[in-house]
Amino acid sequence: xxITEIEAIPVRxxxxxxxxxxxxxxxxxxYTEFYNMERVLIRLDTDGDITGWGEMRSTLSxxxxxxxxxxxxxxxxxxxxxxxxxxxxxxxxxxxxFDIDPFLGGVEMAMWDAWGQYLGQPLYRLLGGKxxxxxxxxxxxxxxxxxxxxEHAREALEHGFDVLxxxxxxxxxxDVERIVAMHDEVNGQLEFRLDPNEGWTTEEAxxxxxxxxxxxxxxxxxxxxxxxxxxxxxxxxxxxLRTPIAANEDMYxxxxxLELIKQDAIDxxxxxxxxxxxxxxxxxxxxxxxxxxxxxxxxxxxxxxxKSAALAHLVATTPAINLPPDSVYYAWDDHVIEExxxxxxxxxxxxxxxxxxxxxxxxxxxxxxxxx
Numbered sequence: 001x002x003i004t005e006i007e008a009i010p011v012r013x014x015x016x017x018x019x020x021x022x023x024x025x026x027x028x029x030x031y032t033e034f035y036n037m038e039r040v041l042i043r044l045d046t047d048g049d050i051t052g053w054g055e056m057r058s059t060l061s062x063x064x065x066x067x068x069x070x071x072x073x074x075x076x077x078x079x080x081x082x083x084x085x086x087x088x089x090x091x092x093x094x095x096x097x098f099d100i101d102p103f104l105g106g107v108e109m110a111m112w113d114a115w116g117q118y119l120g121q122p123l124y125r126l127l128g129g130k131x132x133x134x135x136x137x138x139x140x141x142x143x144x145x146x147x148x149x150x151e152h153a154r155e156a157l158e159h160g161f162d163v164l165x166x167x168x169x170x171x172x173x174x175d176v177e178r179i180v181a182m183h184d185e186v187n188g189q190l191e192f193r194l195d196p197n198e199g200w201t202t203e204e205a206x207x208x209x210x211x212x213x214x215x216x217x218x219x220x221x222x223x224x225x226x227x228x229x230x231x232x233x234x235x236x237x238x239x240x241l242r243t244p245i246a247a248n249e250d251m252y253x254x255x256x257x258l259e260l261i262k263q264d265a266i267d268x269x270x271x272x273x274x275x276x277x278x279x280x281x282x283x284x285x286x287x288x289x290x291x292x293x294x295x296x297x298x299x300x301x302x303x304x305x306x307k308s309a310a311l312a313h314l315v316a317t318t319p320a321i322n323l324p325p326d327s328v329y330y331a332w333d334d335h336v337i338e339e340x341x342x343x344x345x346x347x348x349x350x351x352x353x354x355x356x357x358x359x360x361x362x363x364x365x366x367x368x369x370x371x372x
Contacts, residue, residue: 001046001047001048001050001081001082001083001114001115001118002046002047002079002080002081002082003044003045003046003077003078003079003080003081003082003111004045004046004047004078004079005043005044005045005074005078006042006043006044006045006069006070006073006074006077006078006107006110007042007043007045007070008040008041008042008043008065008066008069008070009040009041009042009043009066009365009369009371010038010039010040010041010062010065010066010369010370010371011038011039011040011041011304011336011365011368011369011370012036012037012038012039012368012370013036013037013039013304013332013333013334013335013336013368014035014036014332014333014334015027015034015035015036015037015302015328015331015332015333016331016332016333018144018148018152021155022155022159022330022331022344023331024140024141024142024152024328024331025331026142027140027142027167027328028142028143028144028167028169029142029143029167029197030143030167030168030169030170030196030197030199031197031199033142034142034302037057037302038057038062038370039055039056039057039302039303039304040055040056040057040058040062040065040066040069040106041053041054041055041304041306041336041360041365042054042055042056042069042106042107042109042110043110044082044107044110044111044113044114046082046114046118048118050082050114050117050118051114052082052109052110052111052112052113052114052115052117052355053109053110053113053306053356053358053360054105054106054107054108054109054110054111054113054306054307054310055106055109055274055303055304055306055307055310056102056103056105056106056109056274056307057274057301057302057303058102058103062370062371063371065103066371068100068103069103069106069107072095072100072103073092073100073103073104073107076091076092077091077107082111082114082115082118083115084111085108085111085112085115085278085280086280088104088107088108088111088278089104089277089278089281092104101254101275101276101277101281102274102275102277104277104278105273105274105275105276105277105278105281106274108277108278108279108280109273109274109278109279109306109307109310109356112126112279112310112355112356113355113356114355115355116354116355116356117354117355119354120354121354122313122350122351122352122353122354122355122357123310123313123351123355123356123357124313124316124317124350127279127283127313127314127317128317129317130313130316130317130350131316131317131319132315132316132350133316133349133350134347134348134349134350135311135312135315135316135324135325135347135348135349135350136162136163136324136346136347137161137324137325137326137327137329137343137346137347137348138161138162138163138164138165138193138297138324138325138326138327139156139159139161139163139164139165139327139330139346140164140165140166140300140326140327140328141153141156141164141165141166141167142166142167143166143167143168143169143178144178145178146174146177146178146180146181147181149166149178149181149182150181150182150184150185151185152182153181153182153183153185153186153190154185154186156190156346157186157189157190159330159344159345159346160344160345160346160347161190161346162190162191162324162346163190163191163192163193163220163323163324164182164190164191164192164193165192165193165194165195165223165326166178166179166182166192166193166194166195167195167196167197168194168195168196168197168199168200168208172200172204172207172208175194175208176208176211176212176215179192179194179212179217179219180212180215180217183215183217191219191220192217192219192220193219193220193221193222193223193246193326194208194219194222194223195223195224195248196222196223196224196225197224197249198224198225198226198227198228198249199225200225200226201226202226202233202236202237204225205222205225205226205237205241206237206240206241208222208225209222209241209242209243210241212243213241213242213243218242218243219243219244220244220323221243221244221245221246221267221268221295222241222243222244222245222246223246223247223248223270224246224247224248224249224250224270225237225245228249228250228252228253228256229250229253229256231259231260231263231265232263232265234247234260234263234265234266235263235264235265237265238264238265238266238267244267244268244295245265245266245267245268246266246267246268246269246270246297247260247265247266247268247269247270248269248270248272248299251269251270251271251272251275251276251285251299252272252275252276257269257285257288257289258288261288261289261292261294266294267294267295268294268295268296268297268323269285269289269294269295269296269297270296270297270298270299270326271285271286271289271296271297271298271299271321272298272299272301273298273307273310273311273314274301274307279310279313279314282298282314282318283314283318286318286320286321287320289320290319290320295322295323296320296321296322296323297321297323297324297325297326298311298314298315298321298325298326299325299326300325300326300327300328302328303327303328303329304329304332304335304336304337305329305335305336305337305340305341305358306336306337306356306358306360308327308329308341308348309337309341309351309356309357309358310356311325311327311348312348312349312350312351313350313351313356313357316350327343327348329341329343329348330343330344334364334368335361335364336360336361336364336365336368337358337359337360337361338358338359338360338361339358339359
């Protein structure tokens with residue numbers, strides 16, 4: 001079975017309001033706020049009348065992303081066998097001055113989906129078999145005032161979540177107040193992650209973590225508090241704190257994980273299969289982290305049902321991903337798959353149907369696509 005066409009379809013969907021059950025919009029970060037989110041879906045057609053689907057978020061414009069996938073990537077893959085997922089990176093060795101990995105991550109997902117459908121097997125079997133029947137996920141919350149944060153922490157706990165990740169704001173003191181307020185509201189029954197998105201200095205990171213430690217609150221981890229390629233500062237930060245330090249954006253660049261391990265600079269990593277270059281690349285990162293004794297989670301970039309399905313298969317077959325991945329799937333106002341996942345109990349099921357195990361609703365894709 002060979003690939004006959006690859007199409008990139010940009011879509012935009014609304015995020016459910018904070019006033020609704022499990023809503024999170026506006027989702028506020030240090031740099032912007034989100035009421036909706038754009039994703040790029042990848043449709044891969046074959047000569048076997050099987051269509052595979054992938055999904056990605058790109059830092060480029062959707063127009064540029066579409067152009068890269070439908071020209072540079074498609075030109076090398078149309079006519080090739082769908083089963084050639086292992087050799088996918090080797091076909092793009094000539095891209096020395098451009099990070100092609102995120103585009104390959106989305107396309108590889110579609111290849112796995114089509115290949116699994118052809119074989120009549122769910123993806124987790126092609127990846128070696130599952131060690132988990134369902135995937136616990138962490139609830140994600142943007143920047144809110146401390147009292148408003150209390151309400152949503154209680155809601156997360158009531159819906160079965162064990163971990164809450166929140167973004168950091170522009171005032172680290174208020175970030176401390178928010179974590180303390182949420183911790184008190186749930187009587188310590190939630191673990192917390194705090195993500196400044198590279199926005200802090202070393203001193204600010206130390207003050208936040210030390211202040212929380214003084215309150216008897218130990219984050220599950222402090223995620224990427226400083227800029228990437230800052231290995232020495234991460235090492236010094238880890239030496240000064242008892243709070244676990246995690247890297248996320250550093251994981252999007254080859255060899256950064258190895259350098260952080262060499263420096264003994266982090267306790268955990270937050271990987272993402274798309275910027276890594278695909279599920280196989282994510283598994284390679286997981287193997288490196290596991291050998292180094294690091295804990296692992298998986299990032300969420302406002303994933304729709306296609307990537308959420310891929311996430312379930314990846315985590316179910318990768319014991320090294322030992323911490324709940326992030327998800328905001330519960331907060332979408334609508335969906336692009338026919339049978340949406342129900343995460344209202346804080347967990348994501350592992351699909352059993354062939355391939356990714358989800359059926360894309362083409363009419364919904366057409367409704368939400370932004371290039372027409």
